Amino acid sequence: MNAVLLGATRGMGRALARLLVARGDALCLLGRDPAELERSARDLQVRGALAAPPPAFPCDLARPETFAPALDAAAESLGRLDVVVVTAADFAVQTVLESDPDRARALATVDFANTVGFCEHARQILLSAGGGTLCVFSSVAGDRARSSVVLYGAAKAGLSAYLEGLDHRYHRQGLRTVCVKPGFVRTGMTAGLDPPPFAGDPDRVARRVARAIDRGRPVVYAPAVWRWVMLVVRHLPRAVMRLR
Amino acid sequence: MRSDAATVAGWGRVSAPGREVRSDDLVRLTDGAVLSRGLGRSYGDSSLPPPAVREVAGTALADRVLAFDPATGRLRAEAGLSLHALTGMLLPRGWFVPVTPGTAFVTLGGMVAADVHGKNHHVDGCFGAHVEALRLRVADGRIVDCTPERDGDLFRATVGGMGLTGHILEVAFRMQRVPSAWIESESVRAAGIDVLLAELERSSAAWPFTVAWADGVAGGARLGRGIVHRGRWAEPGEAPAGAPAPPRPVRVPCDLPGRTLNRTTVGLFNAALYRRHGRSGRREVQSPYRFFYPLDRLADWNRLYGRRGLTQHQCVLPPERGPAAVRDLLELLARRRACVCLCVIKNCGNEGAGTLSFPRRGTSVAIDLPIDDGTQALVDALNERVIDLGGRIYLAKDAFTRAEHFRAMEPRLDCWTAVRRRWDPELRLRSAQSVRILGDPA
Numbered sequence: 001m002n003a004v005l006l007g008a009t010r011g012m013g014r015a016l017a018r019l020l021v022a023r024g025d026a027l028c029l030l031g032r033d034p035a036e037l038e039r040s041a042r043d044l045q046v047r048g049a050l051a052a053p054p055p056a057f058p059c060d061l062a063r064p065e066t067f068a069p070a071l072d073a074a075a076e077s078l079g080r081l082d083v084v085v086v087t088a089a090d091f092a093v094q095t096v097l098e099s100d101p102d103r104a105r106a107l108a109t110v111d112f113a114n115t116v117g118f119c120e121h122a123r124q125i126l127l128s129a130g131g132g133t134l135c136v137f138s139s140v141a142g143d144r145a146r147s148s149v150v151l152y153g154a155a156k157a158g159l160s161a162y163l164e165g166l167d168h169r170y171h172r173q174g175l176r177t178v179c180v181k182p183g184f185v186r187t188g189m190t191a192g193l194d195p196p197p198f199a200g201d202p203d204r205v206a207r208r209v210a211r212a213i214d215r216g217r218p219v220v221y222a223p224a225v226w227r228w229v230m231l232v233v234r235h236l237p238r239a240v241m242r243l244r
Numbered sequence: 245m246r247s248d249a250a251t252v253a254g255w256g257r258v259s260a261p262g263r264e265v266r267s268d269d270l271v272r273l274t275d276g277a278v279l280s281r282g283l284g285r286s287y288g289d290s291s292l293p294p295p296a297v298r299e300v301a302g303t304a305l306a307d308r309v310l311a312f313d314p315a316t317g318r319l320r321a322e323a324g325l326s327l328h329a330l331t332g333m334l335l336p337r338g339w340f341v342p343v344t345p346g347t348a349f350v351t352l353g354g355m356v357a358a359d360v361h362g363k364n365h366h367v368d369g370c371f372g373a374h375v376e377a378l379r380l381r382v383a384d385g386r387i388v389d390c391t392p393e394r395d396g397d398l399f400r401a402t403v404g405g406m407g408l409t410g411h412i413l414e415v416a417f418r419m420q421r422v423p424s425a426w427i428e429s430e431s432v433r434a435a436g437i438d439v440l441l442a443e444l445e446r447s448s449a450a451w452p453f454t455v456a457w458a459d460g461v462a463g464g465a466r467l468g469r470g471i472v473h474r475g476r477w478a479e480p481g482e483a484p485a486g487a488p489a490p491p492r493p494v495r496v497p498c499d500l501p502g503r504t505l506n507r508t509t510v511g512l513f514n515a516a517l518y519r520r521h522g523r524s525g526r527r528e529v530q531s532p533y534r535f536f537y538p539l540d541r542l543a544d545w546n547r548l549y550g551r552r553g554l555t556q557h558q559c560v561l562p563p564e565r566g567p568a569a570v571r572d573l574l575e576l577l578a579r580r581r582a583c584v585c586l587c588v589i590k591n592c593g594n595e596g597a598g599t600l601s602f603p604r605r606g607t608s609v610a611i612d613l614p615i616d617d618g619t620q621a622l623v624d625a626l627n628e629r630v631i632d633l634g635g636r637i638y639l640a641k642d643a644f645t646r647a648e649h650f651r652a653m654e655p656r657l658d659c660w661t662a663v664r665r666r667w668d669p670e671l672r673l674r675s676a677q678s679v680r681i682l683g684d685p686a
C-alpha cells in the first residue's frame with residue numbers, strides 16, 4: 001500500500017514508518033524540518049533496502065498553508081494514496097502552558113484546529129480516489145480530563161470526537177478512520193516524565209497500529225492494556241480526579 | 245511527575261543519584277551535558293554521572309542509519325543505534341559487525357567509547373579498528389568530525405576513551421560480509437587451566453572466533469577446567485538457508501535473594517555444565533545469536549545477583565609470563581574463596597590505535613563476582629597481582645579499582661590525558677568513574 005506520514009521523523013511515527021517500509025509499503029514523508037526529513041528518509045532507505053530514499057515534502061502543522069501543497073505532492077509522487085498517518089503533535093504539561101499563554105494557544109491550534117485542517121485535506125484526497133484510511137494519533141488523555149494535562153487533553157478529546165464523527169459520516173463512502181489512543185509510550189515526547197506502569201515501546205505500538213490500519217479498526221489503544229486502564233479511569237468519581 | 249530519589253545504574257547495578265534524559269536529537273541533548281550513555285551495559289560506573297551532576301544524556305532514541313553502501317559495507321549511523329537492531333536489519337542481507345561484544349544490547353556509541361573486543365580479537369582487533377569517522381560534540385560545544393587522519397589525536401583518544409573526550413553523535417564504520425547467517429562451531433573440554441590455555445592458543449591459529457569458559461570455583465587439579473569454544477561463519481553449503489530469528493529473551497521476574505549465588509550453587513552448576521559437555525569435542529551449526537550472545541537469552545540476568553548486584557573484574561595479562569600468570573590469578577581467587585560466578589578467558593591480539601583501549605597481546609581473564617562487603621578488598625588484591633604481572637584492567641567492567649592502582653597499570657594515561665586536556669581543559673566531560681579513577685573534580 002501507499003502511505004503518507006506526517007511526523008515520522010521521531011517516536012511512534014518513526015517506528016511505524018520502519019515497520020511499513022520493511023514489509024514493502026511505499027512511503028512518503030511529510031514534516032517541518034528538511035534536515036530531519038532527509039535523515040529519516042535515508043534511514044528508511046537502508047531499512048527497506050530501497051534504491052532511493054522515500055520522497056519527503058515540507059509540511060508544518062503550525063502553518064496550514066503548507067497542508068495542501070504537501071499532500072498534493074505526496075499524492076503525485078506515490079501515484080495514489082491508500083493511507084494517511086498523522087503522528088505529529090505538540091505536547092506540554094499544564095504547568096508549562098499556564099505560564100505561557102502563547103504556547104498554550106499554539107498547542108491548542110496545532111493539536112486540534114490545524115490537525116483537523118490537515119485531516120480535511122487528506123479526507124478529500126482519499127474520498128476523491130474512492131476511499132482510503134486516515135490514521136491519526138490522538139491520546140488516552142482525550143478520554144478523561146486530567147489536571148496535569150488539561151489543555152493537551154482537551155485538544156485530544158476534540159480530535160478523537162472529530163475522528164469518530166468522520167467515521168460516522170464517511171464510512172459508507174469508503175473512508176476508514178483509525179483513531180490511535182496511545183497510553184504512555186517511551187519516546188522523546190515523554191522523556192522528561194517518569195514512566196508509569198504499563199509504559200509502552202514505540203515498536204510494539206507500531207505493530208498494533210499497522211494491524212489496525214490493515215483491518216480498518218476505528219479506535220485502537222496502544223499498548224492494548226490502556227483500553228482497560230481507561231475503562232477504569234473514565235469511571236473514577238470526580239472527587240478522585242480532583243486529588244491530583 | 246519527577247521523583248527526586250531517582251538513580252541511574254550500570255549493568256552490575258552499582259548506581260548513582262541522578263537520571264538518564266533521553267532524546268532522539270543528540271545535538272540538542274548533548275549541549276552542555278557532561279556524559280552520554282547508551283544502553284548501560286557497562287558493568288560499573290562508566291556510564292554514571294559524577295556526584296555533583298544529576299543528569300546523563302541517554303542516546304538510545306537516536307538510532308537512525310544515515311547511509312549504507314551494499315557494495316563496500318560502509319555504514320554511518322547515529323550513536324544510539326543498537327547492535328541488536330543493526331543485526332536484525334543486516335544479517336539477513338549477509339552483513340555483520342566486524343567486532344561484537346558478548347551482548348547485542350549495546351549502542352554504537354558505547355562500542356566506540358569502550359572500544360569493544362570480541363571472540364575474534366586475535367585476528368580482527370577491536371571495534372575501533374574498523375571505525376572510519378566519528379562526529380563528536382566536544383567540551384566547548386563545537387561539533388567535530390574526526391577520522392584517524394583528521395584530528396587523529398582526538399579520534400584515537402575517543403576510541404576507548406569512555407565518553408570523556410566528547411559525546412559521540414555519529415559513527416561511520418565498515419560492516420563485514422558474511423558467507424551465511426550461521427556459525428560453524430566446535431567446543432572441546434579441558435581438564436585444567438594449562439590444557440585450557442593450550443587448547444585456546446591452538447584453536448586461535450585456525451579459527452577466527454575463540455573463547456574459553458572456565459570453572460572459576462573448582463580447585464586443586466581441576467583449577468581452571470573448562471570448555472573452549474571456537475567458530476567461523478558457515479559457508480552457504482553448510483548452513484540452513486535464510487537467517488535465524490533473534491530469540492525471544494526470557495525475563496528474570498524478580499531479584500533473587502542476595503545469597504542465591506554462592507560457591508556451592510555455582511560449583512554445582514559448573515560441574516553439571518562441565519560434565520554435560522562430555523569428553524569428546526562437539527560440532528554444530530548454530531545461530532550467531534546463541535554463539536555470540538548466550539547471556540542475552542535471559543533478559544535482566546543481573547537480577548540473579550540480588551539487589552547488591554555484581555561486578556566484573558577483567559584484566560589482560562601480557563604473554564611474557566605465559567600460562568603461569570593466569571594460573572597465578574586463579575590460585576589467588578581460590579585461596580580467597582572468591583565466588584567466581586563466571587570466568588571467561590580469551591587470548592588477545594595486538595594493541596590497537598585507541599590511546600587508552602583495554603586489549604593488548606596476552607590473555608584476558610574476566611570474572612563475575614557478586615558484590616558483598618569483601619569485594620573491595622578482593623579487587624584490590626586482584627589489581628595488585630595484575631600490576632605485578634604487568635597487566636591492566638578494562639574500565640567498561642570496573643566499579644572498584646583505586647586511582648593509584650589504575651595509574652600503576654597505565655603508563656599510557658599521561659598521553660591520553662594530554663589529548664583530553666587539549667580538547668577539554670576544564671574537564672567538563674566526566675563520569676562517576678573518572679572522578680573515582682582519574683581524580684576528576686566531582
Ligand SMILES: Cc1cc2nc3c(=O)[nH]c(=O)nc-3n(C[C@H](O)[C@H](O)[C@H](O)COP(=O)(O)OP(=O)(O)OC[C@H]3O[C@@H](n4cnc5c(N)ncnc54)[C@H](O)[C@@H]3O)c2cc1C
Pocket residue numbers: 255279280281282283284285286287290291303323324344345346347349350351352353354355357358359360361362363406407408410411412413539640641675
Ligand atoms: C553480557 C555482557 C557481555 C559483554 N561482553 C563484552 C565483550 O565481549 N567485549 C567487550 O569489549 N565488552 C563487553 N561488554 C561490555 C559492553 O560491551 C560495553 O560496556 C559497552 O560499552 C556497552 O555499551 P552501551 O551502549 O551499553 O554503553 P554504556 O554502558 O551506556 O556506556 C559505556 C561507556 O560508553 C560511553 N558512551 C556510551 N555512548 C556514548 C556516546 N554516544 N558518546 C560518548 N560516550 C558514550 C559511556 O559514557 C560509558 O563510559 C559486555 C557487557 C555485558 C553486559
Ligand SMILES: NC(=O)c1ccc[n+]([C@@H]2O[C@H](COP(=O)([O-])OP(=O)(O)OC[C@H]3O[C@@H](n4cnc5c(N)ncnc54)[C@H](OP(=O)(O)O)[C@@H]3O)[C@@H](O)[C@H]2O)c1
Pocket residue numbers: 006007008009010011012013031032033036059060061062086087088089090091110137138139140141181182183184185186187188189190
Ligand atoms: N508518547 C506518548 O506517551 C504519547 C501518549 C499519548 C499520545 N501520544 C501522541 O502520539 C503521537 C506521537 O507521539 P510521539 O511520542 O511519537 O511524539 P514525538 O516522538 O515527539 O514525535 C513527534 C513527531 O511530530 C512531529 N511534529 C511535531 N510538531 C510538528 C509540527 N508542527 N509540524 C510537523 N511535524 C511536527 C515531529 O517532527 P520533528 O522531527 O520536526 O520534531 C516528530 O516527528 C502524538 O500525537 C502524541 O500526542 C503520545
